[in-house]
Amino acid sequence: MQHFDLHCHSNISDGTLSPTELVLRAAGRGVKVMALTDHDDLDGLPEARDVAEQNGMTFINGVEISVSWRTHTLHIVGLGFDANYPPLVQGLQAVRSGRGLRAQKMADELAKVGIGGVLQGAYKYADNPNMIGRTHLARYLVEIGHCKDVKSVFNRYLATGKPGYVKHQWSVLPDAINWIRGAGGIAVLAHPGRYMTGRSGMGKKTMRELLTEFVELGGGALEVVTGSHTPEQYAEFARYAEEFNLLTSCGSDFHGPGESYRDMGRLADFPIGCRPVWTESPLRELIPAGVE
Numbered sequence: 001m002q003h004f005d006l007h008c009h010s011n012i013s014d015g016t017l018s019p020t021e022l023v024l025r026a027a028g029r030g031v032k033v034m035a036l037t038d039h040d041d042l043d044g045l046p047e048a049r050d051v052a053e054q055n056g057m058t059f060i061n062g063v064e065i066s067v068s069w070r071t072h073t074l075h076i077v078g079l080g081f082d083a084n085y086p087p088l089v090q091g092l093q094a095v096r097s098g099r100g101l102r103a104q105k106m107a108d109e110l111a112k113v114g115i116g117g118v119l120q121g122a123y124k125y126a127d128n129p130n131m132i133g134r135t136h137l138a139r140y141l142v143e144i145g146h147c148k149d150v151k152s153v154f155n156r157y158l159a160t161g162k163p164g165y166v167k168h169q170w171s172v173l174p175d176a177i178n179w180i181r182g183a184g185g186i187a188v189l190a191h192p193g194r195y196m197t198g199r200s201g202m203g204k205k206t207m208r209e210l211l212t213e214f215v216e217l218g219g220g221a222l223e224v225v226t227g228s229h230t231p232e233q234y235a236e237f238a239r240y241a242e243e244f245n246l247l248t249s250c251g252s253d254f255h256g257p258g259e260s261y262r263d264m265g266r267l268a269d270f271p272i273g274c275r276p277v278w279t280e281s282p283l284r285e286l287i288p289a290g291v292e
């Protein structure tokens with residue numbers, strides 16, 4: 001079991017717990033080093049840091065940036081950056097700014113298949129209205145009885161190609177990596193296995209092209225152990241990390257009790273041969289001696 005959790009969400013994006021509640025849960029479950037990685041938003045970091053440090057944990061600034069690459073949406077996790085770096089702050093502001101209109105379009109599409117009132121309903125679940133996203137729509141659809149849980153709503157209505165799905169232009173990969181690196185952090189390709197599943201998923205050739213481009217642009221690590229990977233995928237992406245000379249990262253991608261594959265503090269160890277992101281990156285100097 002690992003004591004590091006470098007990917008999770010608070011209600012600043014689409015998690016259900018406040019930054020304080022999330023950090024206390026992590027502390028109670030044995031996490032020693034954590035990064036809060038809300039989608040496209042840094043507002044939870046100061047509160048999370050305070051609570052983490054009051055509870056004897058090491059806190060790392062994090063974010064999960066939405067990126068459009070070819071026909072795919074990618075998530076790039078940034079770790080260990082200066083959260084006041086203006087290009088990062090302004091870049092994220094720009095990424096967030098399209099979310100309101102996108103939510104409205106998704107609600108319009110759902111209205112066409114007979115599900116009304118979704119926009120207003122979704123905003124009830126968005127504690128930070130600037131960060132309205134698909135998960136908030138999904139929670140409302142569960143509330144009004146269309147599906148039994150959030151996952152089923154995605155499968156039926158919100159995943160690529162489903163009735164409520166709307167194409168969206170997020171940031172571009174060079175910008176996302178440059179914002180993170182310019183702020184002194186390291187860029188991590190999040191949950192790569194997720195990009196390879198389903199009918200619209202990429203094949204191995206495209207994954208290799210993506211990793212080649214990611215490395216050329218200055219990307220530093222691959223998320224190998226994540227809540228959405230199987231143990232076979234830990235091994236598969238450990239091999240990709242080795243081939244592309246990338247460090248490896250791990251995180252639960254926890255969104256809230258009852259909504260996630262993996263809870264905090266319950267992550268498997270890396271496969272043998274991985275080089276953890278905290279051993280050789282800008283993160284190294286943030287981790288106190290003896291923590292592992």
Ligand code: AMP
Pocket residue numbers: 014039066132133134135150151154155159255
């Ligand atoms: P958005 O940034 O608004 O497109 O929302 C992306 C978020 O939706 C992800 O970070 C997940 O929290 C959630 N999500 C995406 N796909 C699924 C899925 N198949 N099942 C459950 N949640 C999902």
Ligand code: MN
Pocket residue numbers: 009014039135255
């Ligand atoms: Mn999410």
Ligand code: MN
Pocket residue numbers: 064075190191
């Ligand atoms: Mn993600």
Ligand code: MN
Pocket residue numbers: 007008009064253
């Ligand atoms: Mn995430």
